[in-house]
Amino acid sequence: MPVTVVLGLGRSGLGAARLLSRQGADVLVLESGEGPEHQRKAEGLRAEGIAVELGRPLTPDSFEPLLATCERVIVSPGIRWDHPTLDWLRDRGIPTNGEISTAWEASQPTPWIGITGTNGKTTVTHLVAHLLEQGGLDAPMCGNVGHSAAELALERFQDGQTPPQALVVELSSYQIESALELAPAIGLWTTLTPDHLERHGTLENYRAIKRGLLERSAIPVLNADDPDLCAHAASWSNVRWTTAESREAALGKGIDPWLWIEGDQVMHSSGALLAADALAMPGAHNRQNMVMAVAVGLELGLSGPSMEAALRAFPGVPHRLELIRNLDGVAWINDSKATNYDAAEVALRAVEGPLVALAGGEAKQGDAGAWIAALQRKAKAVVLFGAAQSHFQELLHASGYDGVIECCDDLGAAVAAAQRLSQGGDCRAVLLSPACASFDQYRDFEARGEHFRSLVLCLKRN
Known part of the structure; x- marks a missing residue:
């Protein structure tokens, strides 16, 4: 019987596998991981009659046994569309589609x-x-x-x-x-x-x-x-x-x-x-x-x-200029959705200064000039965290930024530093607007924003 292969046990892969199975397809999910969370998700799918194989990396070797029966491969957004193995499959006449295609067809x-x-x-x-x-x-x-x-x-x-x-x-x-x-x-x-x-x-x-x-x-x-x-x-x-x-x-x-x-x-x-x-x-x-x-x-x-x-009556968007609380006269704002320089620069323009900015994560390519100029105008201090902290510190020093720069390993330490730096009467806001992807320490920007919210809500008044 022809098999549709779904790649990965992420949110998109789980949804696509279940949707295709309900439509009558014979579905096989391949997942490179083998950890406890993967095991849990795999057991859930198997209970629904969906086959799952763990520890199967995205390589031609994983597909060799399936070439005779594989009629389609469904790809999650996190996998490069030009991945060599996907090109290898296409060369052998096997169609590849994104998870979004399954929803388009069904709807x-x-x-x-x-x-x-x-x-x-x-x-x-x-x-x-x-x-x-x-x-x-x-x-x-x-x-x-x-x-x-x-x-x-x-x-x-x-x-x-x-x-x-x-x-x-x-x-x-x-x-x-x-x-x-x-x-x-x-x-x-x-x-x-x-x-x-x-x-x-x-x-x-x-x-x-x-x-x-x-x-x-x-x-x-x-x-x-x-x-x-x-x-x-x-x-x-x-x-x-x-x-x-x-x-x-x-x-x-x-x-x-x-x-x-x-x-x-x-x-x-x-x-x-x-x-x-x-x-x-x-x-x-x-x-x-x-x-x-x-x-x-x-x-x-x-x-x-x-x-x-x-x-x-619009309540606002989570993780996008989201006011978490006002504490000691300072607004704490979650802009975790700002995963590049341009988005972070827009946030700095929108928030009244002086402020303390929190930035860091997994750096992306792009021109940081406008973002750094906005930090110079608005930020009395910049707290850097995660994988990009050294890179961002170099960019700020090279630009002549004259505010305080502090580096922290993680967001918890960064929030504590930001609270200390926001004291003194002239600071209007603390803004998390990372200018980075989150994947160095979080599964996505939403998880990063939720962690920031929980940290901020636990802060004590001075």
């Missing part, structure tokens, strides 16, 4: 709202899901945030169940490159700055992956305030541009916006829609995020007043 014809971008996509995804929920639409959120898309498809697309009216799906470049069949009803592209170049090689490759999703979208929505997207505006047609600036400013860049802000109102060609200050999240970038989310709501029939009321 059709339910329309997808696909949201991508270097920065901003998580906030926009949460905003869109919130607007649609408050507007009475059944449009759950999944993908690169919350549930994996396969997990949600498993939960919501069962026989006899009423399917959702839409899916709000955050899509990373890793997911998009592994699922070229994705064609959202509405596609949103928030920003583009250099990121994941260690995986994609060049900015041009990275851009092309994101662009492909938008070109396949029935209604593409782009952020006219992003410099890279704006620089390529002439190459697009039939795109809905949004801006947090005036229509005149957008026209000056050669873009005729579909939504814009004039004075204190979000505007459409039909007139004013809602108050521009409806969203309480700080920072000009969040006005851009808001206008993009409003574009989706408008397309799906929501009124301006209903969206304004929903935006005013």
Whole structure:
């Protein structure tokens, strides 16, 4: 019998394996690890009739015995799409698909709202899901945030169940490159700055992956305030541009916006829609995020007043400029989602200084100049932790940063140092905005942010 092989026992792999099994596929999960957690997950799948083999690395040797029966390999986002073993499989005629493909297949014809971008996509995804929920639409959120898309498809697309009216799906470049069949009803592209170049090689490759999703979208929505997207505006047609600036400013860049802000109102060609200050999240970038989310709501029939009321009730996004507490007059803010220099620089612009910044983790490629300049302007002290601490210390010294720099092995020590450095009366905030991936010490940025929250909530008043 033909076998579908799923790689890995992570969240995506588990969801894909269960979804495919429910659809009648003969599924085999291969996992390179053999630890207690892998054993626990494997036993859970085996109890459901899904075969699992542990200690099977992603090498041709692991697949040699399967070549005669393997009809498809499902790849989790964490595995490089150009991994030599995946290329070896393709050379032998075995299709490879991303986990997101299984959800796309299972959910059709339910329309997808696909949201991508270097920065901003998580906030926009949460905003869109919130607007649609408050507007009475059944449009759950999944993908690169919350549930994996396969997990949600498993939960919501069962026989006899009423399917959702839409899916709000955050899509990373890793997911998009592994699922070229994705064609959202509405596609949103928030920003583009250099990121994941260690995986994609060049900015041009990275851009092309994101662009492909938008070109396949029935209604593409782009952020006219992003410099890279704006620089390529002439190459697009039939795109809905949004801006947090005036229509005149957008026209000056050669873009005729579909939504814009004039004075204190979000505007459409039909007139004013809602108050521009409806969203309480700080920072000009969040006005851009808001206008993009409003574009989706408008397309799906929501009124301006209903969206304004929903935006005013928006609780914020975990790990993205999330206020944990105020302690001794200092705001402690969790921005663990800032996994690159650009996102961390945006956070520094949004938070009132002077502040103490916490940064570190697994460093990425990119230009740190704007981030370091923002630290010079806003941060009286920088506390560095994790694998990148020495590298960041060198960058700060080379730039002439004149604040205090402290290095710590882990986040616990960094939080203690930050509390000490924030004392003295002039500090307004302590900001965790790492400018790094989390994989040196955490499974993901969410685990890092949760640890920060728990540490901060345990701090004692002075």
